[in-house]
Amino acid sequence: MPALKGRFLLLWLVLLAGPARAQLVLRGRVLDAETHQPIPNAQVGVADNRIGTSTNDDGRFALSIPPAYARERLTVALLGYRSYSRPLPPLPGPELLIELKISPAALGEVQVTGSVLGIVREAVARIPRNYPTRPTQLTGFYRESDNDLAGQPRYLAEGLLLAFKEPYQRRTAEGEVQIKQSRKVDLRPDRQPIRIDWAGGPFIVHMGDFVHRRSQFIDPAHFKDYDYRLAPGTTFQDRPVYVITFAPKAGNRRADFEGRMYIDQDSYAFLGAEWHYTPAGLNNSPHAADSRSLRVAYQFYAGRWHLKTVWWQTKLKLPIGPPLNYFGEFLTTAIDTAQTPRPGYIERAQYNDVFLRNAVAYDSAFWQGHTTLLPPTALQKSLFDQQRQQQTDSLFKPAEAGTAPQQKQLSGFDRFLKRFSYGSHAGAWPLAVPAAGLMVAYAPAGYGLQMQRTAQVSAQDLTIITQFEYQYALTPALALSLGTQRLYRQFKGDGWEAGLSYEHNFNPRHRPLYGRAGLGYIRQTVGLPLGSFDNPDAGLRVNGTHLGADELSARVQTVSDALRPSLGLGLELSHKFELVADASYLVPLRSKTQLQLDEESGFFLFRSSATVDLPAADVDLRVNDQPTTRLPWQQQYWLLSIGLRYRVR
Incomplete structure (x- = not known):
């Protein structure tokens, strides 16, 4: 057992010493030649900037030099200073002191x-x-x-980027960016009052x-x-x-x-x-x-x-x-x-992607061919702790080939939230509406109310509906959905829908194009407002609901339940937004006609509503002067909609 402990301790020390093995690292400090003050953010490059970094607030930098570049030139530049250039010194070596001189004035100030x-x-x-x-x-x-x-970093993220640029004759601030490699360290608490990435x-x-x-x-x-x-x-x-x-x-x-x-x-x-x-x-x-x-x-x-x-x-x-x-x-x-090919959609970064949320764990050897940072003490300790933990994990639980790097575990609430998406849709609600005259009279027995209202129904080919929908992903393709909807133009009405939706990506290697299928249960109200009127009876009760307000309003409406199977397409505009279009068919289950009365006066939080199902003995409904129990509009079956969906992920 002591021998085993000794071998383990030796292995542990070797692992900890791994990041400190000898490297061709150029270290230097950049100062102002006149004031001898450090110069931050100076650009340091080797081999015509094929590798490079910049100085920190103390003017210091550290750059890992591949052996193939050991005989190249070092350049240091900053606006307002003369460029510094010299062959690389023998490495490894002491910290290099570089002094930049301010460029001499060549022109006097001109006021014209x-x-x-x-x-x-x-x-x-x-x-x-x-x-x-x-x-x-x-x-x-x-x-x-x-x-x-x-000046201490709360987080640090780095990457090796490919940036595709259009010709400069075309004025643009857009272009493709591909993140080839990346690393990060996050020192922020898991929960802050406001967290911005x-x-x-x-x-x-x-x-x-x-x-x-x-x-x-x-x-x-x-x-x-x-x-x-x-x-x-x-x-x-x-x-x-x-x-x-x-x-x-x-x-x-x-x-x-x-x-x-x-x-x-x-x-x-x-x-x-x-x-x-x-x-x-x-x-x-x-x-x-x-x-x-x-x-x-x-x-x-x-x-x-x-x-x-x-x-x-x-x-x-x-x-x-x-x-x-x-x-x-x-x-x-x-x-x-x-003429390099443009990166494909899948390879391109999106503007709304947060670079800090990349899935690559920190690795101290990651930038051996690019740059080595000089982070503050707290950051160095955090990086060292992260790497030591990774080495321990790899020692006791070797990763399988092809396993993705470990990343910070999300909390249960974050995992729950990332399954949500929501969106809004607009469409044409299927109604057949002929022109008609409408009269409604209501005189409940035992009360002083005697209401009679008339309205003219205009012929209408298009009734607009808007919907706000939430979805929760059960799997990457299958989701629960819950939505609310509202009618506009001549008719008013609210509704809701609950169901399941499925998406399949037809274009997995390029911009995703999804086939969509869904099945929902929908309830929708279609009502025609009849205006407001005075209530002479403060004790009025309608179907057990007290309506004692001085002013009431009335509308006639149909309430329909239906199944809604749908098919559609979705086009990903970005990793967050998707443009969707659907065609649905309404399978009617049941429908009823109602007279609805609402309180219009009094404190709005305490206003009541009541409905009377038709036919009813105390309600007289006439269409074009003919007694009836049916309203003049008829529910049709095809529903078309288009919308925009946002993914929380």
């Missing part, structure tokens, strides 16, 4: 705004000449986090590309909203540039941004920009924020300028819970200008 706007106009006109005119694919490293007030983060590779989307400050339609000035000039990526500041004109509330852009003096290409949202821009944004800032740079490759980096920060104070400080960045590591 007309000529400055001419530079911007020329740069916009030359976009088709300076940027890709054919589809391209960027490979890049993405990172996002939500930091607390001390940022959506759309990986799409900053498209949303932050201000040249491709023709952001407002380079949009000719908005030139009238901005003041453009030529600031003290500098170099960018060792090229002489025009540094142009932009800000809203005095009193203008249509300008959403303020910042500066860098335009190459020779080619008039936009090489980069940094800007923040104005108060008007924050108000116009669909997403709430107290501040939002961006920094974007481009790089030259194969005769064109391509997106190099996007940096994005958003801050928001919430009424409940900690303030949010979202940070995201994208760094291009490879550019493919060949």
Whole structure:
């Protein structure tokens, strides 16, 4: 037994020591050459940015260097500084100290705004000449986090992305993104008063590309909203540039941004920009924020300028819970200008997918070929604990081949919630409605009420119905459904439906196209309002219900029960939304005609209603002056509807 314990302890120590085995890791710190202060967010790249990272708040970085890149060059760049470049030192080695020098001024400030706007106009006109005119694919490293007030990440998510870009002649902020690899660590409590997972983060590779989307400050339609000035000039990526500041004109509330852009003096290409949202821009944004800032740079490759980096920060104070400080960045590591096929629907990320909810467990060796972070102490401990737990699990319970990585277990309530979906539908309720005159008289025995109302029924070909439906998935294909519905136009009425629905995906490798089938039990009221009238008898009782209000209203209605088998199609618009269309057939079970009386005065929470089933001795119903017990409209059988469904998952 002691020998067994000794072997186990040795194995445990080997496992713990695994992440610390020797690696070709380049460590460095980037400082301002004049102030000797650390420079955060500087872009660090090796081998023409095929691998890279950025500096943390202390100016430090760590980059795992594959042996094949050991003889490549290291570059460090940041807007406003001269680029730093040198061959990689022998590795492993001591921390490398890098000092960046501010680019020297080349131009004095110019106050003539007309000529400055001419530079911007020329740069916009030359976009088709300076940027890709054919589809391209960027490979890049993405990172996002939500930091607390001390700058410590509450979560950290990273990924290797493929971003498909349309030609730049077409103005767009959209594009496909494919997450090739990912990892995450989540330090947040399971339950917070408000828990926000940022959506759309990986799409900053498209949303932050201000040249491709023709952001407002380079949009000719908005030139009238901005003041453009030529600031003290500098170099960018060792090229002489025009540094142009932009800000809203005095009193203008249509300008959403303020910042500066860098335009190459020779080619008039936009090489980069940094800007923040104005108060008007924050108000116009669909997403709430107290501040939002961006920094974007481009790089030259194969005769064109391509997106190099996007940096994005958003801050928001919430009424409940900690303030949010979202940070995201994208760094291009490879550019493919060949006619690469666009990623299929299944492979593409959706904007509403939350990157943090990927199913990949943390692995310290995950980025050996890309980057190694320098996280805070608390984050390092959490990562170490996670990895140690994974190693323990693999020691005592080996995973089967092909088993997906372990992910954080959902609570029972979360698993229950993820089975829900809901949606709204609109359709044509099948009614045959001829024109007719209607008269209803009601004189209950023993009371002073004598009501007589007339109405003209108009011929109607289309009766509109809306439905709100909840579904709970029993299996991936079979779900329970419960819905409520309401009629509009000449007739009024409410109803409900309960049943089962089934979906089958006809297109599993591309955008899902579902075949839908369902069976429901439905009850629907179709009523014609007859208006309101005074009630002379405060003691009035109708079928045992006291109606003592001073004012009553009346309507005649049919209440029908039916089975509703249906067939339809559903097209997935995104992983959250599905467009559905159904055709149904109503199989009637029973129907009754009623006179309904409602209280119209008094406190609304205590108003009562009562119904009288027809025929009744104290109710006289006439259609076109002929006594009858049937209302003039007739229920038909075919029901068509179209709607939108939202999945909570």
